[in-house]
Amino acid sequence: MSARAAGAPESVEQEVAAEATYGSLPLLKSERTWGAGDFSWVTISLAIATWAFLTGGATVLLVGFVDGVATMLIGNSLGLGIMVLGSVVLSQRLGVEQYRALKSVFGIVGVGIVVFTVVLLTEMGWTSLLGVLFGRAFTEISNQAFDAGFAPYGPIVTVFALLAIVAGWVVLSRGPVTISRLNRFVAPGLIVIVVLMMVMLMSQHSWSDLLEAPAMAPFENEQLNFMMAVEFNLGAGLSWWPVMGTLARLTRTPKAAMWPAYGGIFLGTVVAQIVGMAAALMIGEADPTAWMVPLGGPILGILTLLFVGFANVTSMASIAYSTVLALKQSSGRAMARVRWPLLCAGFLALPAVLAFFPAFMYEKFMTFVVISGAFIAALCGVIIADYFVLRRQRVSLRALYASGSEDPMRFTGGVNVAALLSVAVASAFYLWVYNPITLETQPFFQYATASLPTVAIAIVAHLVLSHLLYVRRGRGAYGLPDAFAAARRDRA
Amino acid sequence: MNQQSPLEEELERRLSELETVEVSDPAHAMLSGGAITAFIAVVVGVVAAAWIGASL
Numbered sequence: 388m389s390a391r392a393a394g395a396p397e398s399v400e401q402e403v404a405a406e407a408t409y410g411s412l413p414l415l416k417s418e419r420t421w422g423a424g425d426f427s428w429v430t431i432s433l434a435i436a437t438w439a440f441l442t443g444g445a446t447v448l449l450v451g452f453v454d455g456v457a458t459m460l461i462g463n464s465l466g467l468g469i470m471v472l473g474s475v476v477l478s479q480r481l482g483v484e485q486y487r488a489l490k491s492v493f494g495i496v497g498v499g500i501v502v503f504t505v506v507l508l509t510e511m512g513w514t515s516l517l518g519v520l521f522g523r524a525f526t527e528i529s530n531q532a533f534d535a536g537f538a539p540y541g542p543i544v545t546v547f548a549l550l551a552i553v554a555g556w557v558v559l560s561r562g563p564v565t566i567s568r569l570n571r572f573v574a575p576g577l578i579v580i581v582v583l584m585m586v587m588l589m590s591q592h593s594w595s596d597l598l599e600a601p602a603m604a605p606f607e608n609e610q611l612n613f614m615m616a617v618e619f620n621l622g623a624g625l626s627w628w629p630v631m632g633t634l635a636r637l638t639r640t641p642k643a644a645m646w647p648a649y650g651g652i653f654l655g656t657v658v659a660q661i662v663g664m665a666a667a668l669m670i671g672e673a674d675p676t677a678w679m680v681p682l683g684g685p686i687l688g689i690l691t692l693l694f695v696g697f698a699n700v701t702s703m704a705s706i707a708y709s710t711v712l713a714l715k716q717s718s719g720r721a722m723a724r725v726r727w728p729l730l731c732a733g734f735l736a737l738p739a740v741l742a743f744f745p746a747f748m749y750e751k752f753m754t755f756v757v758i759s760g761a762f763i764a765a766l767c768g769v770i771i772a773d774y775f776v777l778r779r780q781r782v783s784l785r786a787l788y789a790s791g792s793e794d795p796m797r798f799t800g801g802v803n804v805a806a807l808l809s810v811a812v813a814s815a816f817y818l819w820v821y822n823p824i825t826l827e828t829q830p831f832f833q834y835a836t837a838s839l840p841t842v843a844i845a846i847v848a849h850l851v852l853s854h855l856l857y858v859r860r861g862r863g864a865y866g867l868p869d870a871f872a873a874a875r876r877d878r879a
Numbered sequence: 880m881n882q883q884s885p886l887e888e889e890l891e892r893r894l895s896e897l898e899t900v901e902v903s904d905p906a907h908a909m910l911s912g913g914a915i916t917a918f919i920a921v922v923v924g925v926v927a928a929a930w931i932g933a934s935l
Contacts, residue, residue, distance in 0.1 A: 412886075413893050416901050457933030461926045468922035472915075480907055482897075613933075641910055645918060653925075780909040784897060788890055870898045871907035 414482040421638045427647040432574030434655025436702045443663020444673030448604045449612040455664045458616035466624020473767025478632035479644035485632030492773045496801030502717040509759040510710040515738030517699040519745045522548035523676040524696040540746035548742035555703035560728040569701045592669045600668040622760025630709045757823035764838040765813035768845025781869035795864035805852035813845035
């Protein structure tokens with residue numbers, strides 16, 4: 388997947404070093420090998436991971452099946468649409484890794500601030516959640532197979548979660564090739580599980596049971612339940628932002644990037660989430676590790692849980708890989724000499740701490756997704772304003788790699804103050820409209836969501852502040868000539 | 880010798896190739912107004928269809 392200068396790397400350390408250094412360089416046409424079909428397969432495989440079961444189960448806490456499907460479609464369509472415009476388009480056009488491309492929006496130091504706050508915390512949360520999901524799966528297996536009677540959030544869950552994180556570290560330490568080899572087996576396996584679970588579920592229950600099943604833990608206000616479920620799914624769609632641009636740079640055309648990034652993730656998510664929703668409603672448990680044995684029976688259920696547990700380790704390694712690379716690339720020289728396994732261990736130590744609070748991670752899953760969505764919505768709004776409006780899709784490739792006094796994208800000491808201020812203002816607005824901790828909402832949340840006005844505010848704030856601070860003063864490389872202006876517009 | 884020199888050389892080689900040989904390659908095409916409109920229309924269309932479906 389990386390752009391390499393010469394020859395194949397010999398060791399994991401070299402392989403990762405090549406990815407971390409040469410991977411940040413712009414790709415040439417010969418290295419952009421993915422067509423729309425290839426990228427669709429990648430995005431479907433990513434989306435159909437075990438977290439989609441959990442998202443489906445959490446959605447029907449608030450709404451029934453029909454409304455659950457509707458909120459899933461609405462939330463994911465909006466979230467993915469915003470995410471695609473805020474990451475995929477820019478990286479694809481330039482053929483550049485996402486966080487390098489974002490230098491044009493946030494400045495080189497600003498990108499580091501975004502990576503070490505929003506990206507780090509978001510991916511840390513997802514990693515620990517996968518660890519706890521693994522812990523819950525193996526606790527359930529122990530209870531079913533050996534009648535162990537372990538508590539659902541007891542210390543054994545933490546022990547297994549830590550084991551999963553160690554296993555994730557082992558996979559991660561072996562580099563990108565091992566991760567992609569494992570994913571070749573895991574993604575098709577999960578598709579089989581999704582189909583199998585739906586067939587078993589509908590052989591044991593009728594469609595009318597499913598359609599009439601009430602939400603599992605709703606609030607009194609139905610419209611609020613509906614919109615909270617939309618907002619949760621919107622956050623889930625936005626949560627693909629940290630990884631999607633870097634993947635999209637490998638595609639050959641804008642069409643081959645934009646539609647699969649939206650459609651592939653959408654399709655994979657919808658299929659897996661529908662199973663998660665249906666199973667949760669019929670069995671009465673939002674947690675996939677709790678419904679797999681009752682649904683599949685002791686043998687098939689345990690085998691499924693084993694596979695899901697294994698799948699979590701590879702998902703964890705995939706997330707951690709892109710995050711650790713982003714951290715390494717955004718840290719300048721600070722982490723350049725740190726060995727890859729040590730760097731991975733440093734990142735995984737953070738979710739390992741969270742694994743000591745399994746109930747907190749599981750019960751606050753919805754809160755976590757919504758909070759991360761608040762910041763990602765604001766980031767996407769700023770990126771959309773910068774790339775589509777201020778730069779009119781024209782970004783100087785050379786300026787992305789310039790440094791020191793020759794860098795026209797220095798902004799203010801390497802930070803685009805306008806962009807970061809806009810993110811802060813828009814995120815604060817989001818948390819005022821919908822506080823995911825207290826669940827207090829402003830009246831218009833029930834009709835407009837929190838993310839959509841947040842994106843709008845981020846766009847307006849960035850346009851105004853950028854004009855005042857940079858554009859009218861001729862700073863920030865707005866209006867620099869674009870090397871690819873001769874490339875025909877893609878009519879998609 | 881500066882340790883980053885090979886990297887800088889490789890960067891320059893790539894930038895030069897991108898600015899000459901690949902300068903008008905469709906991979907680097909901007910999205911047209913029509914393409915952006917079509918994309919937003921699909922996103923909004925899915926939302927509208929789901930909303931109407933839930934209201935029925």
